[in-house]
Amino acid sequence: xxxxxxxxxxxxxxxxxxxxxxxxxxxxxxxxxxxxxxxxxxxxxxxxxxxxxxxxxxxxxxxxxxxxxxxxxxxxxxxxxxxxxxxxxxxxxxxxxxxxxxxxxxxxxxxxxxxxxxxxxxxxxxxxxxxxxxxxxxxxxxxxxxxxxxxxxxxxxxxxxxxxxxxxxxxxxxxxxxxxxxxxxxxxxxxxxxxxxxxxxxxx
Amino acid sequence: xxxxxxxxxxxxxxxxxxxxxxxxxxxxxxxxxxxxxxxxxxxxxxxxxxxxxxxxxxxxxxxxxxxxxxxxxxxxxxxxxxxxxxxxxxxxxxxxxxxxxxxxxxxxxxxxxxxxxxxxxxxxxxxxxxxxxxxxxxxxxxxxxxxxxxxxxxxxxxxxxxxxxxxxxxxxxxxxxxxxxxxxxxxxxxxxxxxxxxxxxxxx
DNA sequence: AAAAAAATAGCCCTTACGGGCTATAACAAT
DNA sequence: ATTGTTATAGCCCGTAAGGGCTATTTTTTT
Numbered sequence: 001x002x003x004x005x006x007x008x009x010x011x012x013x014x015x016x017x018x019x020x021x022x023x024x025x026x027x028x029x030x031x032x033x034x035x036x037x038x039x040x041x042x043x044x045x046x047x048x049x050x051x052x053x054x055x056x057x058x059x060x061x062x063x064x065x066x067x068x069x070x071x072x073x074x075x076x077x078x079x080x081x082x083x084x085x086x087x088x089x090x091x092x093x094x095x096x097x098x099x100x101x102x103x104x105x106x107x108x109x110x111x112x113x114x115x116x117x118x119x120x121x122x123x124x125x126x127x128x129x130x131x132x133x134x135x136x137x138x139x140x141x142x143x144x145x146x147x148x149x150x151x152x153x154x155x156x157x158x159x160x161x162x163x164x165x166x167x168x169x170x171x172x173x174x175x176x177x178x179x180x181x182x183x184x185x186x187x188x189x190x191x192x193x194x195x196x197x198x199x200x201x202x203x204x
Numbered sequence: 205x206x207x208x209x210x211x212x213x214x215x216x217x218x219x220x221x222x223x224x225x226x227x228x229x230x231x232x233x234x235x236x237x238x239x240x241x242x243x244x245x246x247x248x249x250x251x252x253x254x255x256x257x258x259x260x261x262x263x264x265x266x267x268x269x270x271x272x273x274x275x276x277x278x279x280x281x282x283x284x285x286x287x288x289x290x291x292x293x294x295x296x297x298x299x300x301x302x303x304x305x306x307x308x309x310x311x312x313x314x315x316x317x318x319x320x321x322x323x324x325x326x327x328x329x330x331x332x333x334x335x336x337x338x339x340x341x342x343x344x345x346x347x348x349x350x351x352x353x354x355x356x357x358x359x360x361x362x363x364x365x366x367x368x369x370x371x372x373x374x375x376x377x378x379x380x381x382x383x384x385x386x387x388x389x390x391x392x393x394x395x396x397x398x399x400x401x402x403x404x405x406x407x408x
Numbered sequence: 409a410a411a412a413a414a415a416t417a418g419c420c421c422t423t424a425c426g427g428g429c430t431a432t433a434a435c436a437a438t
Numbered sequence: 439a440t441t442g443t444t445a446t447a448g449c450c451c452g453t454a455a456g457g458g459c460t461a462t463t464t465t466t467t468t
Contacts, residue, residue, distance in 0.1 A: 149443090149444065149445085151444075151445065152444095159400065160400065160404075161400070161401075161404065162396065162397075162398050162399075162400035162401030162402075162404060164424070164425095165424070165425075166424085174445080174446070174447085175446075175447055175448080176447095177446085177447050177448055177449085178445070178446050178447060178448095180425080180426080180427095180447095181445085181446080181447075181448095182445085182446095183425085183426075184426070184427065184428090185444095187426075187427090188427095192366070193366070193426075193427095194366050194425080194426075194454095195366075195400060195425090195426095196363065196364065196365070196366035196399060196400060196403070197365075197366030198366075199400070200364075200365070200366060353413090353414065353415085355414075355415065356414095368454070368455095369454070369455075370454085378415080378416070378417085379416075379417055379418085380417095381416085381417050381418055381419090382415070382416050382417060382418095384417095384455080384456075384457095385415085385416080385417075385418095386415085386416095387455085387456075388456070388457065388458090389414095391456075391457090392457095397456075397457095398424090398455080398456075399455085409468100410467100410468080411466100411467080411468070412465100412466080412467070412468085413464100413465080413466070413467085414463100414464080414465070414466085415462100415463085415464075415465090416461100416462075416463070416464090417460100417461080417462080417463105418459100418460085418461080418462105419458100419459080419460085420457100420458085420459080421456100421457085421458085421459105422455100422456090422457085423454105423455085423456085423457105424453105424454085424455070424456085425452105425453085425454070425455080426451105426452095426453085426454090427450105427451085427452090427453105428449100428450085428451085429448100429449080429450080429451105430447100430448085430449085431446100431447080431448080432445100432446080432447085432448105433444100433445090433446080434443100434444080434445085434446100435442100435443080435444080435445105436441100436442080436443075436444095437440100437441080437442070437443090438439100438440080438441070438442090
């Protein structure tokens with residue numbers, strides 16, 4: 001039986017996580033917190049095997065939360081929860097002590113298998129992030145940082161699915177022109193001329 | 205006596221492989237190529253039992269090389285050579301027809317035993333990759349075979365670099381219209397509408 | 409020999425893409 | 439206070455991309 005605690009301030013997604021974890025008899029929910037402050041008080045007293053923590057919590061971020069409690073509950077593994085894959089914050093979280101992450105929008109099965117993979121010593125993450133971690137281990141400084149903004153990375157992640165500008169605009173609730181502008185800025189910063197080159201460079 | 209050919213563009217590592225293989229009286233080097241193009245010409249005429257191929261070769265990748273020659277020399281087994289274990293490319297290579305891989309940095313003994321294991325019907329790889337392969341077997345039956353022609357795969361590989369139709373046409377010495385036609389056929393067969401979707405589907 | 413598949417190439421058409429601009433509001437840094 | 443950054447949004451423009459056709463030659467399969 002794998003015990004799990006959740007720290008997520010969005011009520012809707014916290015409930016979803018709760019159900020997904022609770023649905024599987026291999027897992028048992030210990031706690032479900034809606035803020036880092038709440039978690040800070042209780043999670044040390046009642047440490048789970050796996051703590052699923054939203055990377056973007058109000059006031060105290062998920063990364064800071066980990067930094068504070070990790071040394072006090074070394075047996076607990078941290079699974080970050082992030083809106084965007086390949087976000088720089090994910091990398092920071094891993095450096096801070098997280099062991100893997102799930103992306104919001106993952107299926108129930110993906111979430112459950114991420115928890116299991118983590119518990120079994122694995123590290124669920126994208127190849128891009130994995131390589132950055134390996135580079136770090138090999139002593140290479142965190143190169144490959146093209147200083148894309150979070151929004152730009154988000155747009156890029158949609159480009160990587162083959163979506164049209166129009167589709168991305170609707171998805172993000174912004175205008176087509178804004179999407180185009182983000183792309184232009186991305187291409188400029190990566191010194192490329194089109195989406196495929198951008199994806200190759202960013203995911204290198 | 206197991207015959208071995210090597211395709212590796214890094215001089216240093218190619219020499220290392222040569223020595224490691226040559227040192228063992230059970231093996232015999234047939235050829236040692238420094239590019240996929242060289243290998244393409246000669247390896248079909250003089251096929252080895254085992255071909256050790258670097259996964260990242262210039263211009264034509266090791267994966268593409270396998271796709272091109274595998275059907276012509278079905279008795280040859282392919283051992284990929286990769287910098288990082290568990291790379292997605294390794295998985296792609298296995299789907300393309302490789303039977304195992306070694307990691308750069310392996311010891312002489314590890315390399316030799318990988319070759320022997322391969323020759324004896326084994327498949328040297330990490331548990332992670334092995335699991336992906338098993339998942340593929342348990343899941344959908346090699347869904348990756350979209351029956352693309354060699355030429356189409358070649359065009360797709362250039363698309364994956366972010367090249368323009370015009371550039372691909374010049375590279376292959378054919379007209380822009382022909383490149384467009386190949387792409388249309390690729391998209392039709394993969395049931396997608398653009399190059400990024402095609403690449404995602406083909407490399408899935 | 410006949411049929412099928414693959415590679416070649418052209419035409420027409422619409423639209424998505426990429427690049428050059430400017431501009432504003434919100435916010436952060438200096 | 440001023441500067442810089444980010445996200446937003448618009449405009450104009452040329453071209454690349456993608457889709458629907460037909461057609462010829464070569465290669466492969468039956």
